[in-house]
Amino acid sequence: MSGGKGGDRPADRRPVTDWRTDWDHLDARWRDDPFPIWDALRDGPIARTERFEGAWLPTRYEDVEAIARDTGNFTSRRVVLRDRKFDDPPLPAPPLTSDPPEHKAHKQVLLPLFSPREVARLEPLTRRICNALIDGFVADGGCDAAQQYARHVPVRIIAYMLGVPIRDSHLFIRWIHEILEVGASDDERNRNATKAMRDYFRHHIALRKEGRTEADPDGPEPDLIRVMMDGSLNGVPLEEKHVLGTLNLLMVAGIDTTWSAIGASLLHLGRHPDDRRRLIEEPGLMPTAVEELLRAYAPVTMAREVRQDVELVGCPMKKGEMVLLSFPAANRDPAMFPDADKVVLDRQENRHAAFGIGIHRCVGSNLARMELRVAIEEWLGRIPDYRVAGEIRWSDGSVRGPRTLPVTFG
Amino acid sequence: MRVRVDPDRCEGHARCHALAPELFEPDDFGNATALGDGAVPPGMEGKARLAAANCPEYAVEIVEDGG
Numbered sequence: 001m002s003g004g005k006g007g008d009r010p011a012d013r014r015p016v017t018d019w020r021t022d023w024d025h026l027d028a029r030w031r032d033d034p035f036p037i038w039d040a041l042r043d044g045p046i047a048r049t050e051r052f053e054g055a056w057l058p059t060r061y062e063d064v065e066a067i068a069r070d071t072g073n074f075t076s077r078r079v080v081l082r083d084r085k086f087d088d089p090p091l092p093a094p095p096l097t098s099d100p101p102e103h104k105a106h107k108q109v110l111l112p113l114f115s116p117r118e119v120a121r122l123e124p125l126t127r128r129i130c131n132a133l134i135d136g137f138v139a140d141g142g143c144d145a146a147q148q149y150a151r152h153v154p155v156r157i158i159a160y161m162l163g164v165p166i167r168d169s170h171l172f173i174r175w176i177h178e179i180l181e182v183g184a185s186d187d188e189r190n191r192n193a194t195k196a197m198r199d200y201f202r203h204h205i206a207l208r209k210e211g212r213t214e215a216d217p218d219g220p221e222p223d224l225i226r227v228m229m230d231g232s233l234n235g236v237p238l239e240e241k242h243v244l245g246t247l248n249l250l251m252v253a254g255i256d257t258t259w260s261a262i263g264a265s266l267l268h269l270g271r272h273p274d275d276r277r278r279l280i281e282e283p284g285l286m287p288t289a290v291e292e293l294l295r296a297y298a299p300v301t302m303a304r305e306v307r308q309d310v311e312l313v314g315c316p317m318k319k320g321e322m323v324l325l326s327f328p329a330a331n332r333d334p335a336m337f338p339d340a341d342k343v344v345l346d347r348q349e350n351r352h353a354a355f356g357i358g359i360h361r362c363v364g365s366n367l368a369r370m371e372l373r374v375a376i377e378e379w380l381g382r383i384p385d386y387r388v389a390g391e392i393r394w395s396d397g398s399v400r401g402p403r404t405l406p407v408t409f410g
Numbered sequence: 411m412r413v414r415v416d417p418d419r420c421e422g423h424a425r426c427h428a429l430a431p432e433l434f435e436p437d438d439f440g441n442a443t444a445l446g447d448g449a450v451p452p453g454m455e456g457k458a459r460l461a462a463a464n465c466p467e468y469a470v471e472i473v474e475d476g477g
Binding site for chain 2: 108114115117291349351352358359
């Protein structure tokens with residue numbers, strides 16, 4: 001569970017020699033530094049690979065945007081690339097894997113709990129969590145900002161929102177590592193962790209049916225488990241597989257993603273003392289700075305499945321093939337963002353795609369934005385001067401962020 | 411100057427609200443509308459343009475006075 005030593009890395013993969021015809025986002029070079037790969041691909045046709053049973057890789061913003069909006073030709077029923085497609089039909093994780101017309105109703109069950117107003121109510125708790133974490137290492141002169149800080153903020157908040165005990169956080173972190181990182185290329189461990197998570201939620205649903213919970217005191221009423229249990233579509237209660245699929249999704253989507261954004265942002269500010277000082281001296285920059293850090297270090301890559309044969313910018317895409325939607329690559333497209341590889345804290349035009357584009361806009365985007373802003377503010381408030389002091393290890397899979405971030409301070 | 415949010419385009423990113431909370435208000439589903447009648451108070455024109463330039467759905471519209 002320590003972010004992947006030796007045997008926890010994905011199985012050895014055939015190294016990529018031609019990114020245009022044989023790309024692989026699980027290749028170590030993509031993991032460690034994907035930006036030059038995307039830059040080299042942007043000038044040509046959409047890149048192709050025969051891996052993953054045939055898949056495409058758009059890297060221009062306009063192509064990523066067009067596919068994200070084209071829910072007619074591209075279905076979300078699969079959103080992760082696998083060496084061999086498993087589970088047919090795939091396990092649903094509404095609303096992420098839902099298509100129109102069902103998608104809207106699936107999403108509206110969740111949206112009110114993630115509105116800016118509800119998220120604002122979680123801000124004081126988020127600040128307390130950040131400060132308690134900093135209390136734990138601030139006297140040590142250094143820490144691993146990914147392992148001891150960034151990772152714990154989103155996991156505690158989502159546990160609180162779901163209505164499960166925060167003391168179980170270590171379980172969530174392990175399952176998600178096995179699903180998103182190890183499980184990117186290891187089907188069996190992916191399945192086992194998914195099953196463990198579903199059993200966990202079954203247990204907490206059963207408790208609520210007996211009028212009990214194990215949630216920490218002062219949690220939200222209703223919590224997300226209760227909202228899903230009581231949810232209905234057109235007057236019909238949600239099926240168990242819908243409830244469990246959404247609860248699993250909330251946990252998987254709500255943890256590594258924001259952990260990655262916080263870690264990458266602290267890494268940037270550690271390596272760029274000029275940006276760090278400017279942000280401390282001009283706190284009014286924080287809103288645009290947060291969007292810019294999200295643009296430059298967007299963690300999340302999604303996928304779509306081609307619903308029917310379609311040609312896109314001259315590329316013949318066949319039914320059943322996959323398309324990797326690299327929002328991080330779109331966000332570095334110089335045709336859309338001048339100085340795309342530079343972090344500009346007060347960037348004015350910034351239609352970044354870190355949370356997706358179109359109907360699948362991330363349900364948790366307001367929460368993630370708040371957590372990122374608060375985690376940076378509290379860190380800089382107490383540790384204004386720090387240096388990156390050691391090797392960065394990046395995550396495997398389709399959520400990218402630093403899994404180790406050693407820093408020194410004081 | 412006035413601002414308006416096209417409800418058919420808005421997907422609830424709420425970036426207009428994050429960048430210009432004085433001008434935009436999200437509803438319970440996170441979709442935004444212009445506060446009041448959308449009139450931009452003097453001095454807030456920059457924030458209005460910032461909100462429009464950060465919407466990935468091109469849902470925030472700016473109407474210049476006399477335009």
